[in-house]
Amino acid sequence: MNILITGGTSGMGLAAVRLFLQRGHQVLFVGRNRGRGEALLQSLRKEFGGRCFFFAGDVTDSRDVTKLHAYALEQLEKVDSLINNAGIFVGGRLHETSEEDWERVFAADVKSVFLMSRAFLPDMMAQGGGTIVNTASVSGLAGDYAMAAYNAAKGALVNLVRSMALDYGKYGIRVNNVCPGACATPMFLANPPDVQKKFQEANPLGRVCTPEEVAEAMYFLASEASRSCNGINLELSGGMNVHTGQPAQ
Template sequence: MMKTVVITGAASGMGLAASKLFLEKHWRVLMIDANEDQGQQQCLGLQKQGYTEVYFQWCDITKASEVAQVSQFAFANFGRIDSVINNAGIWRGGELHQTQEADWDLLFDVDVKSIFLMSKYFVPHMIEQGGGTIVNTASVSGLNGDHQMAAYNAAKGAVVNLVRAMALDYGKYNIRVNNVCPAACATPMFLANPPAVIDKFNKANPLGRICTPKEVAEAMYFLASEASSSCNGINLPVSGGLELHTGQPIQ
């Protein structure tokens, strides 16, 4: 039986890479994004490449009523959802006292509340069907701190610990919940930075380069599939080892 995955933030970057990878692995893919035009275009582009089991639904995943509708659509049309990839996210920088309340609220809505809502409306069906997997996009910025990224660190830190609570609660239902924790990734958004900024991030990484969306997608697929059947509640860095350094100088 063909498996089905729902991917948020699927119109670009890591979500788009994941959509294509799951299709390559012969899964059915429901792409979710708040950018309707781009989402429709990317879905159509994948269909033109020969992938017939890919679909798109617009959704503001910070709104309970809209997430509920997407959940109803998914289970009504596909019967079973084997995995949910909570990938949608945004970034805001600044020290805490510089952070606007509206930016703080938006960051937590998109990066944290959306995971709450997607899980709230998909998990009951997963319990009924006997299991499934959830994969959230956290960040190395949830595992450690960054300069001038207070709100983002706080939001991704919430996701890093949320996965542990969900894994404890839902393991008994055969629902595994895990996180991928990318460092800077070569998405269109990141690559819009000046070359000097990109070069700094490349040089700071032990591998000498930032990760790619395909590499993050591979980690998502691993955690969503039976290949990770005993992984539950983990935060998997996809970072090239960026977070390993204590910060101390070479002696």
């Protein structure tokens, strides 16, 4: 398969880049930091050969997405699976959230999915199929304290995937979300140890998920192994969302 992964220079995106390369696929990964991306590209090519490509750009900017689309077709000829992983987190209650932060979260977490999918869907329709996998969150399935903008943006993705699944299934295109809980990415690990401990203790498994586990879920949804999955929000929460709230016996 030919895979395009946004937000591919760190965390869950980088884990996915490595997993797809390990399993023999061609990968084009995208990030805003050109220096980091090019250094990573050289490292990956030493390990996996020339099946890897990098594009430096901002997937919230339609002009960059247009350039990325052309570059992807030039390097890969076609894209079989688009993984929309780029996104940011901004915390805070609604009245504490600035207009600028609200717009930044929606641009990175929702607009980028709109722009990227809009660019590549016509190609997938013409080629007779493909898969799109978006990184949503358990925070799009239920509410959190002090995460107003993030909850709203991820909630938009949770329902967007259902609409896209209905519209494009007849073209052989499947659209699904992964919905991780807290994940041991560099951003999460930058939290103080006591904060990390709270998230671990809140999880029935006693730990948060890893980027590699999320990458495995992305791989499943991108591949034929999930050929009957369309419009789903696949939770990777360790069971956090299954509790009624009643006390343990």
